[in-house]
Amino acid sequence: MYHSRQRTIFIFSVFILCSLLAAAQNKHPAMHIRDVIYTKHDGVALTMDIIQPENPNGFGIISIVSGGWISSHDRIGTGEPFTNRGYTVFYVVHGSQPRFTVEEIIADIHRSVRFIRSRAKEFGIDPAKLGITGSSTGGHLSLMIATRGGLGDPAAKDSIDRESSAVQAVAVFYPPTDYLNWSAVGDTAVGIGKLSAYSAAFGPNAAAPGGRLKVGINVSPIYEVKKTQPPVFIIHGDADQSVPIFQAQRFKKRCDEVGAVCEVKVIPGAGHGGWPTMANDSQLLVDWFDHYLRGLGK
DSSP, X not given: OHXXXXXXXXXXXXXXXXXXXXXXXXXXXXXXXXEEEEEEETTEEEEEEEEEEXXXXXXXXXXXXXXXXXXXXXXXXXXXXXXXXXXXXXXXXXXXXXXXXXHHHHHHHHHHHHHHHHTHHHHTOOTXXXXXXXXXXXXXXXXXXXXXXXXXXXXXSSGGGGSOOOOSEEEEESOXXXXXXXXXXXXXXXXXXGGGGGHHHHOGGGGSHHHHHHHHHHHOGGGGOOTTSOOEEEEEETTOSSSOTHHHHHHHHHHHHHTOOEEEEEETTOOSSOOTTHHHHHHHHHHHHHHHTTOOOO
């Protein structure tokens, strides 16, 4: 009887120890909600994954899953480092080029923000305090929301479309910002030149010079920069061969001209992602949201 009881106590102790070790390795267990549909059009359903931390802080971060305007569920992350500080993360998957143009994709992102805001109470977040983030074209789409997000249509039949698509803070990696001036003033890349491989993404209207100018203005965040836009933080490597550092510098210059809050952190020698300190630099994005969404000190 004694040995049986001792064995039971031993097994229970091992169970407790394993539980504590597991908790130590995962200090912020999260709930992952998959494939939440935020819109349907052209025969497809577009979805987002939602990752809610165990102890949410009541604020939401929208993370745009995009590279070359191609979006894949395989690239949805774990929510870190945002969930580690209590943020609920919304991984938005958009329609991909060449089936959808950049202008259509931008419309998807506006819709995703409106959807999240419409269900903020259900998700346990403050609808007036949303942040947005992304890398490369995910950063570009985030800046499109930063500069052009706004009120919905009060007469819309769909209640979601009556919601605002504005966000309150933006923090991104190496985003394109001006397709009419790519690596220098006058270096047009609206589906031509250095971005000729993406001609389908810019759509048929970009095939002629007049249409190219219009599309370039429509899809470039820089042309709607204003003082009232949310604060923007950009991290960009100065050796980026895919999206030149000129893009961040030009956007920053325009923000300074109108008095908008924008900070750019340049990573010397870094290319288009994957530099050694990138994980640490990601924490800076969280710091930005802590300050501008939660009101915490920087």
